Amino acid sequence: MLCSSSHKPLCECPSVSPVRQATHAYTPLSDADITRIHDASLTVLERTGVEVTSAEALAIFQQAGAAIDPDRSRVFLPRGMVEDVLAQACHRFTLAGRDEAHDLDMGGERVYMGTGGAAISVLDLDGTVRESRLTDIAEFARLVDCLHNIHFYQIPVVARDIPDHLHDINQVYAALSNTTKHIQTNLNSLSSARDVMALATMVAGSPAALAAHPFLSFVTCCVNSPLRYDPLPTALMIELVRNDLPVAISCAPITGMTAPMALAGSLVQINAEVLSGLVLANLVRPGARILAGYVPTVADHRQGGVAVGTPEFALMNAAAAQLAHFYDIPIYNSAGTADSKLPDVQAGYEKAMTSTIAALSGANFIHHTAGMLESLLCVASEQYVIDDDINGSVMRLVRGIEVDDQTLSVDVIDEVCNGGQFYLENSQTLELMRSECFYPRITDRKPRIDWEAKGSLDMRERARHRACTILTTHQPTRLPAAVDQAIRARFEILLPPELSGSPIPLGYPVQLPERIVEAEEAEFAVYECDRR
Amino acid sequence: MSLIEEIRQAVIVGDAPDAKAKVEQALNDNLTADTVLREGLIDAMREVGQLFEEGDFFVPEMLIAARAMKGALDLLKPHLVEEGVEPLGKVAIGTVKGDLHDIGKSLVAMMMEGAGFELVDLGVDVSPDKFISVIQDGADIVAMSALLTTTMPNMKLIIEEIEAAGLREQVVVMVGGAPVTQAFADQIGADGYAADASSAARKAQELIGR
Ligand code: B1M
Numbered sequence: 001m002l003c004s005s006s007h008k009p010l011c012e013c014p015s016v017s018p019v020r021q022a023t024h025a026y027t028p029l030s031d032a033d034i035t036r037i038h039d040a041s042l043t044v045l046e047r048t049g050v051e052v053t054s055a056e057a058l059a060i061f062q063q064a065g066a067a068i069d070p071d072r073s074r075v076f077l078p079r080g081m082v083e084d085v086l087a088q089a090c091h092r093f094t095l096a097g098r099d100e101a102h103d104l105d106m107g108g109e110r111v112y113m114g115t116g117g118a119a120i121s122v123l124d125l126d127g128t129v130r131e132s133r134l135t136d137i138a139e140f141a142r143l144v145d146c147l148h149n150i151h152f153y154q155i156p157v158v159a160r161d162i163p164d165h166l167h168d169i170n171q172v173y174a175a176l177s178n179t180t181k182h183i184q185t186n187l188n189s190l191s192s193a194r195d196v197m198a199l200a201t202m203v204a205g206s207p208a209a210l211a212a213h214p215f216l217s218f219v220t221c222c223v224n225s226p227l228r229y230d231p232l233p234t235a236l237m238i239e240l241v242r243n244d245l246p247v248a249i250s251c252a253p254i255t256g257m258t259a260p261m262a263l264a265g266s267l268v269q270i271n272a273e274v275l276s277g278l279v280l281a282n283l284v285r286p287g288a289r290i291l292a293g294y295v296p297t298v299a300d301h302r303q304g305g306v307a308v309g310t311p312e313f314a315l316m317n318a319a320a321a322q323l324a325h326f327y328d329i330p331i332y333n334s335a336g337t338a339d340s341k342l343p344d345v346q347a348g349y350e351k352a353m354t355s356t357i358a359a360l361s362g363a364n365f366i367h368h369t370a371g372m373l374e375s376l377l378c379v380a381s382e383q384y385v386i387d388d389d390i391n392g393s394v395m396r397l398v399r400g401i402e403v404d405d406q407t408l409s410v411d412v413i414d415e416v417c418n419g420g421q422f423y424l425e426n427s428q429t430l431e432l433m434r435s436e437c438f439y440p441r442i443t444d445r446k447p448r449i450d451w452e453a454k455g456s457l458d459m460r461e462r463a464r465h466r467a468c469t470i471l472t473t474h475q476p477t478r479l480p481a482a483v484d485q486a487i488r489a490r491f492e493i494l495l496p497p498e499l500s501g502s503p504i505p506l507g508y509p510v511q512l513p514e515r516i517v518e519a520e521e522a523e524f525a526v527y528e529c530d531r532r
Numbered sequence: 533m534s535l536i537e538e539i540r541q542a543v544i545v546g547d548a549p550d551a552k553a554k555v556e557q558a559l560n561d562n563l564t565a566d567t568v569l570r571e572g573l574i575d576a577m578r579e580v581g582q583l584f585e586e587g588d589f590f591v592p593e594m595l596i597a598a599r600a601m602k603g604a605l606d607l608l609k610p611h612l613v614e615e616g617v618e619p620l621g622k623v624a625i626g627t628v629k630g631d632l633h634d635i636g637k638s639l640v641a642m643m644m645e646g647a648g649f650e651l652v653d654l655g656v657d658v659s660p661d662k663f664i665s666v667i668q669d670g671a672d673i674v675a676m677s678a679l680l681t682t683t684m685p686n687m688k689l690i691i692e693e694i695e696a697a698g699l700r701e702q703v704v705v706m707v708g709g710a711p712v713t714q715a716f717a718d719q720i721g722a723d724g725y726a727a728d729a730s731s732a733a734r735k736a737q738e739l740i741g742r
Contacts, residue, residue, distance in 0.1 A: 120681050120711050131681075164682050188682070224632055256592065257635055301590040304639050304729065377710060 025400065026360035028315050029322050037264065037319075038326060041271040042079045044227075049076035050276045051228040054235060060283050077276060085279045088286040091328045095152070095246060095365070096213040098203070099180035099477065104152060106291065106330035109362030111398050113355065113391045114152035115144060115384075116334060116368025116376070117186065117219075122157065123342060123373065123380035125464050132157035132379075137171050138499040140371065141178035143384050143467060145476045149391035150370045152182040154219070156379050162494050168192035169199060169491050172216065176203060177484065177500035178476050184217045184248070184367070187236050195491060197243060202490075203483055207243070217246040219293065219332070222280075223273045225253035234280075241281050241288045248332040248365065249277035250293030254306055257299050263316055270296050270316075271323055278329065291332035291365050294320035300339075306375055308337035308368075309350025317354070318361035325362065333358060336369030336387055337376065343383045343460045347373060351390050359394045381471070382463035389440035396438035442466055535561065536572050543576035543604065544583075546596030551604040565611035569648070573601050573608075577646040581730060591639065598646035605648070619650060621740045624666035625675040626654030627709075628686040633679035636709060636729070640675065643733040649673075660686075660693040667699045673736055678709040687712075688720040704739045708732055 029037070049067075052058045052075045062068050064085070067076040092107030104112050122132050136157050144150045155171050162170055168187050175183045176199075187193045196216075204210035218240050220233040240247045251273035253259030259266040274292045281288045296316035300307040307313070317333045324331035335358035340346035351369075358366050370387035371379040401407075412428045423429050442462040444451055457465070478484065484501050487493065493500075533541070535558050542551035558568050580597045583589035589597075612619065625641045627634050634656045645651045652671060654662055663674055674694070678684045687707050694700050706724040707717050717725035724739050726732035 158681050160681050167682075230632060254635070299591075301592060302587055304591040304635070 025362075025398070026318055026357055027322055028361075029319050033264075034322055034326050037267050037271060037323065040268040041275060042082060044268060044272040045077040045082060045276060046079055047076070048227065048272075049074045050223075050273070051075075052234075054229060054231040056238060057229060057231075057234050057280060060238075060280060064279075064283050075276075077279060082275055082279055085282045086275070086327060086329075088282050089278055089327070089329050090287045090289050092330070093246065093289045094214075095182045095184075095217050096215045097152075097180050097182045098176065098215045100213075102151070102181045104182055104365070106364050107328075108364075109325065110364055111359050111362060111366065111395070112151040112364060113336065113359065113366045113369040113394070114150055114182075114184075115140070115154050115156045115370045116337075116372055117154045117156050117184075119157045119372065119374075119377055119379045120160065121374075121378045123378055123383075125381055125468060129378065131160045133161040134159035134170055134174055134495055135499060136379075137174040138178045138495055139471060140379070140381070140384065141175045142474055142476050143381060143470055144370065145179035145181060146470045146474045147370070147384060147388040149388045149395060150181075150384065152184060152365070152367075153179050154184040154367050155186075156371055164188065165192065166492055166494060169195045170494050172196050172199060173487060173491070173493055173500070174495050176200075176216070177479050177495075180477050182215055182217070184219055186219050186221070189232075190235060190239060193236055193239055197240075197245070199487055199491065202487055203479060211244045214246050214289075217248065217291075219248040219250050221250045221252065221293075222277050223249075223251040225251065225258035225273065226269060227273060227276075237277075237281065238284050241284045241290075244285065244289075246289040246291070247281070248291035248293040249274065249281060250295055250332060251277065252295035252297050254297045254299050255312065256301055257304075259296075263312060263319075266296055267316060267319055267323070270294055270320065275327075278327075290329070292324050292327070292329045293332040294324070295334055296320055305339075307339055308334070308375055309339040309346070309354065311353065313337065314354040314357035317358045317363065321358065321361035321363035324364075330364045332365045332367065333363045334368040335359065335363075335366050336372065336390065338373050339375045341374050341378070343373070343380060343386055343463065347383070348386070348390075348459075351387060352394075355390055355394045356397060359398050362398075381467040382460055385442060385463040385466045385470075386459060389443050392438050392440055535563065536568070539568065539572035539604070540576040540579070543573055543597055543600045544580055546593060546600050548596075548600040548603045551600040552607055555604045555607050559608075559611060565608045565615050566617050569605070569608055569612065569617070573604055574648055577601055577648075580646065581643075581733075585730065594646070595642050598642045602645050620648040620737070621672035622650040622652065622670055623673040623675055623736060624652040624654060624663065624671035625677070626658035626663065627656040627677045627679070628683050628690065629657055629659050630686060631678050631680050631683040632656045633677070633709070636679065637677035639729040640677065640708065640726075640732045643729040644675070644736055647733040647737060649733075649736060660690045663690050664693060664697050664699065667694065667697075667703045671703060672740060673704045673706060675706045675708075675732070675736070678707070678712060681711050684709075684711055684716065687722070691721055704736075706732065706736060706739070 051073050053073050061075045065081050095104040095106055097103055120132055121129050122136055123129050137155055140156050141153055144153050153175055155175055159167055159171055172185050200216045201207050201210050220237040222229055222233045222237050224230045237247055251270050253270050255261055255266045259269045281290045298307050298310050298312045320333050321331055335354040336351045337354055338347040338350040355369055369391055371384040416423055539554045542554055555568055580594055584594050623644050627637045641651050641653050652666055676687050678687055705722045707722045708726050714725045724735045726735045
């Protein structure tokens with residue numbers, strides 16, 4: 001059965017919720033721990049070094065004074081050199097949205113939570129799992145465009161239904177034309193990197209405009225742990241940095257597999273990996289806009305699989321944020337990750353725990369916080385909607401408690417206790433009730449009787465309902481028609497035109513299970529998109 | 533404790549030097565290599581596998597047990613040949629061209645080694661030629677791993693090249709890795725697929741018919 005198309009159009013997407021400064025709320029490492037990890041990382045870079053097979057990167061390191069063992073392609077970075085180059089690093093920059101309301105201010109302890117990438121399958125609204133496709137990238141972008149607490153869109157899945165050489169250009173196009181939030185992508189080749197840069201330049205108007213207002217950034221997994229540079233992503237990173245585009249240099253060692261089993265040792269290694277990447281990037285372009293990419297992964301040694309919904313993953317992500325703050329360099333890390341295969345209780349606790357910890361540590365660009373399931377292999381539409389509620393709650397935690405003369409409320413207390421009855425009618429309540437608390441969209445807090453009257457739907461069912469509603473009605477701000485036509489004329493674009501240029505037909509077919517569709521009419525008033 | 537039991541224990545706890553020493557002693561005591569292999573080494577790995585499936589043993593424990601088994605097996609090999617015991621078979625394993633993910637592949641290699649196969653680990657980013665040349669060198673099973681949707685098609689290419697080289701009849705082809713499915717394995721004409729390392733070892737035994 002299809003979602004009915006009788007809805008009034010909903011999402012006049014309101015602006016993003018305020019993204020406040022965190023307050024060092026969660027810091028698993030002491031200052032002394034941080035110094036020791038930093039020191040140990042420099043020892044690793046100097047003594048063990050990194051393996052670099054790319055001739056270009058090797059030459060850059062050598063020229064800057066690193067010692068090279070050519071037989072083993074090993075580069076040893078002297079302490080002083082690392083410190084000198086890091087002194088030139090960029091501390092703060094903007095990752096733009098196509099709509100500047102979505103600009104992200106990277107640095108310090110400003111927290112943003114977005115999607116993460118390269119899953120290979122999709123759990124559909126009807127409960128089946130299938131291979132991911134190009135249209136998913138457009139549809140999830142449209143969904144995220146409407147969800148306030150997802151602040152950026154890293155391309156979440158691989159378009160498995162189109163030829164490999166057309167992946168990058170089509171994926172970026174599908175994302176850009178369906179959301180005005182900041183887009184981040186990875187790249188598969190140097191030639192497609194050039195195409196993607198050309199496309200982004202067409203949207204921006206000029207290379208200078210793109211560099212000034214980068215609504216697109218990139219992630220390159222330069223390091224194949226332990227401490228080995230992978231030539232292709234390294235070449236991509238160098239090319240992007242030369243073009244003055246923002247790049248996340250991501251390192252993802254796994255405890256007890258590609259990094260020490262001891263969490264502290266894993267942190268030492270990942271920190272050495274990230275620092276070497278920062279050095280390379282800053283040698284290519286001093287002050288390059290780099291996100292220090294820490295993805296300190298854990299293995300479940302009972303099976304051997306990676307495990308990302310774990311307390312250790314959360315701890316190390318928070319510790320990584322402390323390290324990045326120590327260097328005063330914007331951080332890219334992860335949370336909202338789950339090993340569960342579906343949006344169930346396990347997924348809920350994995351996501352809430354990892355997101356809370358990472359956000360309270362003041363990390364800047366937290367990816368994977370929406371949609372992701374099955375240890376980074378699968379995403380689901382309803383999960384984005386659920387995670388929007390989780391992220392909103394987490395951002396409220398980040399905001400903390402504002403204590404000032406007004407909020408201490410001594411006068412208000414006096415007023416109410418001398419004549420008033422409750423605080424309900426007090427002017428402070430009226431003034432602050434919308435802003436002091438976070439109101440999640442689909443989380444249920446109603447009396448049982450009302451909940452039953454609306455079909456006794458659980459969180460997942462309510463989320464499916466909202467996902468369906470957004471997908472059948474939300475019209476994103478498209479690329480200007482002339483730009484869109486020029487892009488379609490220049491590149492081999494495979495996305496159907498109705499998913500990029502022309503308006504989405506209302507009632508666009510989305511499958512929902514019968515039970516949820518039946519509850520629809522009653523639910524509609526409640527789940528209408530936020531107009532705050 | 534009988535000597536065979538001591539060998540079993542040494543393998544189970546992953547004490548490679550002890551396993552070797554006990555195997556040497558067993559051979560000096562005129563136990564047959566075949567008995568040491570079956571009742572000592574293979575039976576120990578069967579128990580390790582069971583402990584693993586029950587969640588008592590973790591991957592690194594299985595790994596050191598497999599290492600101990602392999603060390604002891606190397607000692608036994610010449611004796612097994614003398615006794616005319618057929619080896620289980622030789623497996624060449626690798627992650628296909630363009631792909632650097634090697635953790636799953638290494639776990640599969642370890643489990644197969646533990647099951648008694650001789651292993652040739654070709655590493656990552658393995659070109660079709662390398663697979664062809666190990667078959668020419670006598671590999672009975674070619675085991676390919678891929679973790680990327682973009683490198684999965686290389687498995688099909690390799691099978692085609694094996695066919696083109698006229699070697700398809702003499703080798704069993706197995707595939708696996710997170711994005712790989714039984715349906716994909718069937719579609720590209722592989723002989724076997726397994727979802728995890730222990731079922732990969734079982735599948736290999738089944739396919740080789742021993
Ligand atoms: C022959 O018979 C058989 C039978 C069974 C077989 C078999 C063979 N082979 C495996 N099996 C089976 O048995 C094993 C044991 O039970 C199992 O093996 P697995 O390998 O599945 O399981 C291992 C024990 C543990 N699992 C793993 O080791 C893989 C985990 C994930 C997180 C992963 C990791 C760790 C890495 N990665 Co990569 N990585 C991901 C993975 C997501 C995931 N959950 O799978 C995946 C696969 N990676 C991905 C990506 C995008 C990438 N990765 C890349 C790099 C890396 C690291 C280097 C960081 C690291 C690899 C480290 C290493 N030494 O292997 C890049 C590619 C590099 C390259 N050219 O290969 C890069 C492209 C990232 C980038 N932007 O540069 C995604 C897939 C994209 C796609 N198109 O398919 C991905 C799903 C993560 C994600 N969501 O982004 C079974 O599959």
